[in-house]
Amino acid sequence: MARPGPRIATALLAALLLGGPLLTGCTSSAHSEPEPAPTSPPSTPASAPATAPPRQPPPQLTEDQVNAAVGRIDAYAQNALAKSGVPGLALAVVYKDKVIHAKGLGVRQLGKPEAxxxxxxxxxxxxSKPISSTVVAGVVGQQTVKWDDPVTSHDPGFTLADPWVGSHVTIADLFAHRSGLPDHAGDLLEDLGYQRDYILQHLRDHQLAPFRASYAYTNYGLTEAAVAVAKAKGVAWEDLAADLLYKPLGMNSTSSLRSAYDSAANKATPHVRTDSGWQVSATENPDPQAPAGGVSSTVQDLGRWMRLQLGDGTFEGRRIVDPAAxxxxxxxQSVSSPTTEPAGRTGFYGLGWNVSYDPEGRLRLNxxxxxxxxxxxxxxxxxxEQLGIVVLTNGQPSGVPEAVxxxxFDLAQYGHETVDWLGFMTKVVPAAAQSPASPTDYSKPPAGAAAAEPDTAYVGTYGNGYFGPMAVSAEGGGLVMTLGPENLxxxxxxxxGDVFSFRTRGENAAGLSGVTFTVGSDGQASTVVVEQLNHDGLGTFTRG
Known part of the structure; x- marks a missing residue:
């Protein structure tokens, strides 16, 4: 991927957790039991037809196996925090319609004692995505919408760059990331402060990959589908999620509004890792794409949701969501992680879920x-197996929750780990979240760098139909670029020469990025290309 979008690790982690090529070559830190030698079948007369042995069902986990894994996982998680420095973690395990374990470890905020x-x-x-697909399944079960409804049947103003695709793309297409929209389309608008309606309207500016024949992870594509479902019900998405799922399940600490997280007395503060260690951070407000990434919750509440999922839509004897939906x-629904090796396993995306099959052939949702x-x-x-686990942490992508x-599951199935998960995940997850460095590092100009034109050549207002206006002004002895509705x-x-650099910020921050002006014979810049905003070819601003 070209950049570490706000939820970029999510798309890449699908491959990591599906047992595909990225897991090949990983070695176990535990001694493996030798496999039994194969036995030869009894000889069969030449005249008798050969028959395949009957397929054995996958081995079921026992309660003892699950309990043994539960008994060891807290110590593993505590060690993961100690080794990684991640401040805090909470986990819950659901088995046979019960939350059999819920635990918090570490602190809510560094420098404070609250655990x-x-x-x-x-x-x-x-x-948030599989939670939102649960909500939509509930509406589908009420027969208000169908997964295969065109989005425009509930949100007539929506369209895409190809009008035919825009009129035919369905709720399922957008939840499965197969609309043809490019990876993380719309996320950079959120970084600049644009709100949901503006971002969804401007998805039409993105050029499309082949419809239903390509996979690209898009927060705002999924958000549009969820918003269309809410419009079909005549309510706001945040209210729909609360009324259909959170309240019936008693998920009293769960919300799709950032304000609920901000006002919670018992909340985990975000942290990022810097050269000097972990420090308190602040995430951007994800309300614009709440269905895709804006839910906040506790492991106790999520245990209730996992019970609903594992109970095929039933919770404590009440049917909440139609099982077929x-x-x-x-x-x-989509091939998200095609394998490149004969022994690799293809990864799929369903509707808000990564869908795979474990070595025993059992369905696995993640x-x-x-x-x-x-x-x-x-x-x-x-x-x-009616088994699930959720792991939440208050640090930037580290690999810790995935490792835990x-x-x-290794401890439950085998009694020991098959891969050094902590060693593996804490290497590949942070690496996956890194973006390539820009060549325009102003602290390292090229030999013989050309001088810039006078500031007056660049100062002015430039327009862009997607990102809106840009102002370049001379302030404090240098140039300043102003973008977005909040005038960042x-x-x-x-x-x-005419190339400058700036430090990016926000959820999509990628360090330094370039700004290239094109100066005409009149000594005035006519266009500006902003490198960070140009991944999908939309980053050119034209002087007004």
């Missing part, structure tokens, strides 16, 4: 969530 407990509220990031979310500004989460379900979840200011530092 994480099972009722601590965390931001979920993209673990819920089952559609678990079917492979989703990670990641805010680069300070949250990392994961939920994994094994429906045939994978360790738990970015000081420009000279690099070479």
């Amino acid at each position: 994480v407990d099972p009722d601590t509220v965390f931001q979920l990031a993209s673990v 819920l089952n559609e979310t678990r079917l492979p 989703h990670s969530g990641a805010f680069s500004l300070g949250a990392a989460t994961v939920v994994t379900l094994l429906p045939s 979840a994978e360790e738990f 200011k970015f000081p420009l530092q000279h690099y070479d």
Whole structure:
């Protein structure tokens, strides 16, 4: 991927957790039991037809196996915090319609004594997606909408760059990331302060990949589908989620509004890792894409939701979500992680879920969530065993929640880990969240760098149909670029000739990025290309 979008680790972690090529070559830190030698079948007369042995069902986990894994997972999680420095973690395990374990470890905020407990509220990031698909399944079960409804049948003003695709793209297409929208389309607008309606309207500016033949992870595509469902019900999405799911399940600490997280007395503060260690951070307000990444909750509440999922839509004897509508979310809809090796396993995306099959052939549902500004989460379900785990942390993507979840399933299935999950995940997850460095590092100008034109060549107002206006002004002895509805200011530092650099910020921050002016014979810049905003070819601003 070209950049570490706000939830970029989520898309990449699908491959990591599906046992695909990225897991090849990983070695176990535990001694493996030798496999039994194969036995030869009895000889068969030449005249008798050969028959395949009957297929054996996957081995079921026993209660003792699950309890043994529960008994060891807290110590593993505590060690993961100690080794990684992540401040706090909460986890819950559901088995056979019970939350059999819920635990908090570490602290809510560095430098303060308050400990994480099972009722601590965390931001979920993209673990919001399977929660939102549960809500939509509930509406589908009420026969208000169908998964295959065109989005425009409920939100007539929506369209995409190709009008035919815009009129045919369905709720399921957008929940499965197969609309043709490019990876993380719309996220950079959120960084600049644009709100939901503006972002959804401007998805039409993105050029599309082949419709239903390509996969690209898009927070705002999924958000549009959820908003269309809410419009079909005549309510706001945040109210729909609360009335259909949170309130019936008694998820009293769960909300799709950032204000609820901010006002929670017992909440986990986000943290990021710097050169000097972990420090308190602040995530951006995810309200514009709440269905995709804006839910906050506790492991106690999420245990209730996992019970609903593993109970096929039933909770404490009450049917909350239609099982057929819920089952559609678990079917492979898109190939998200094609394998490149004969022994690799293809990864799929369902409707708000990563869908895979474990080595025993059992359906496995998973989703990670990641805010680069300070949250990392994961939920994994094994429906045939009525088993699931959720792990929430208050640090930027570190690999810790994924390692804890994978360790738990190894301990339950095998009694030992099959991969050094902590060592593996804490390397690949942070690496996956890194963006390539820009060549325009103003602290390292090229040899013989050309001088810039006078500031007057660049000062002015430039227009862009997607990102809105840009103002370049001379302030404090240098140039400043101003963008977005909140007039965010970015000081420009000279690099070479008409190329400058600026420090990015926000959830999509990628360090330094370039700004290239094109100056005409009249001595005035006619266009500006902003490198960070140009990944999808939309980053050119034209002087007005």
